[in-house]
Amino acid sequence: MAVDVLIYPTTEKLSLEAADFIVKAANEAIADHGRFTLALSGGSTPRKLYGMLAGDPYKDQIDWSKVEIFWSDERCVPPTDAESNFQLAQEVMFSKLQIPAANIHRCPADEADRDAASLAYTQEMKRVFQTDGVPAFDLIQLGMGPEAHTCSLFPHQASLQEEVRLIMPVTVPKPPPPRLTFTPPLLNAARHVLFLVTGAEKAEALQAVLEGSYQPDEYPAQIVRPTNGHVTWMLDNAAAARLSQKEQER
Numbered sequence: 224m225a226v227d228v229l230i231y232p233t234t235e236k237l238s239l240e241a242a243d244f245i246v247k248a249a250n251e252a253i254a255d256h257g258r259f260t261l262a263l264s265g266g267s268t269p270r271k272l273y274g275m276l277a278g279d280p281y282k283d284q285i286d287w288s289k290v291e292i293f294w295s296d297e298r299c300v301p302p303t304d305a306e307s308n309f310q311l312a313q314e315v316m317f318s319k320l321q322i323p324a325a326n327i328h329r330c331p332a333d334e335a336d337r338d339a340a341s342l343a344y345t346q347e348m349k350r351v352f353q354t355d356g357v358p359a360f361d362l363i364q365l366g367m368g369p370e371a372h373t374c375s376l377f378p379h380q381a382s383l384q385e386e387v388r389l390i391m392p393v394t395v396p397k398p399p400p401p402r403l404t405f406t407p408p409l410l411n412a413a414r415h416v417l418f419l420v421t422g423a424e425k426a427e428a429l430q431a432v433l434e435g436s437y438q439p440d441e442y443p444a445q446i447v448r449p450t451n452g453h454v455t456w457m458l459d460n461a462a463a464a465r466l467s468q469k470e471q472e473r
């Protein structure tokens with residue numbers, strides 16, 4: 224697995240580079256196999272990036288009719304709720320783009336039966352990817368929390384050991400607790416994973432994830448090691464403050 228660690232002075236600069244990165248990945252995927260399959264995260268870090276993708280010059284640099292969008296985790300709240308990961312992207316990105324509604328695959332995490340919702344989202348994904356196996360996303364964009372959680376995979380939870388389900392319900396220690404999340408087998412089938420991590424409160428966990436020994440039960444972000452894929456970490460100076468290797472600093 225190839226890993227790049229890129230460090231930027233501000234969230235603004237990081238978001239600009241991430242937008243360039245996504246445009247390039249989209250155009251390469253569309254040229255190669257006719258479409259771009261993208262999984263988004265939630266949280267606050269990607270807000271600026273999503274806004275940039277919906278504005279000039281980026282919005283016209285991607286053929287959005289050829290982009291299929293999923294979410295790597297979702298909170299079990301209505302899609303209009305301020306805590307909804309879908310709502311964030313809808314508000315700052317999709318509401319401003321010409322993208323066919325059929326290409327936006329919202330996670331039905333607000334349904335009462337969370338097992339059925341996980342299964343339905345898995346089936347929707349397999350339909351779009353036309354596979355009975357594990358879909359390989361062109362790009363999964365992820366964040367990381369201060370305790371090294373990613374998607375809704377949190378330390379010491381059974382979801383970290385999941386080998387069969389691709390999406391599963393979890394109850395996590397961060398509000399809102401009930402969520403649906405991608406599992407390790409789905410994450411690790413990706414062609415490319417892009418982590419966006421900002422803020423001093425994540426520096427300690429980030430050092431453990433990138434430079435410590437492999438302990439994914441303690442540091443869930445370590446579990447993301449795509450078998451045939453590439454991982455790019457985009458960090459701001461504050462998050463990267465404790466890293467000892469900063470030769471790629473910009």
Ligand SMILES: O=C1O[C@H](COP(=O)(O)O)[C@@H](O)[C@H](O)[C@H]1O
Pocket residue numbers: 264265266267268269296297298308365366367368369372373374375397
């Ligand atoms: O709860 C979540 O947190 C992570 C990290 O969010 P951030 O605001 O610290 O970037 C996010 O990636 C995930 O999608 C979300 O549900």
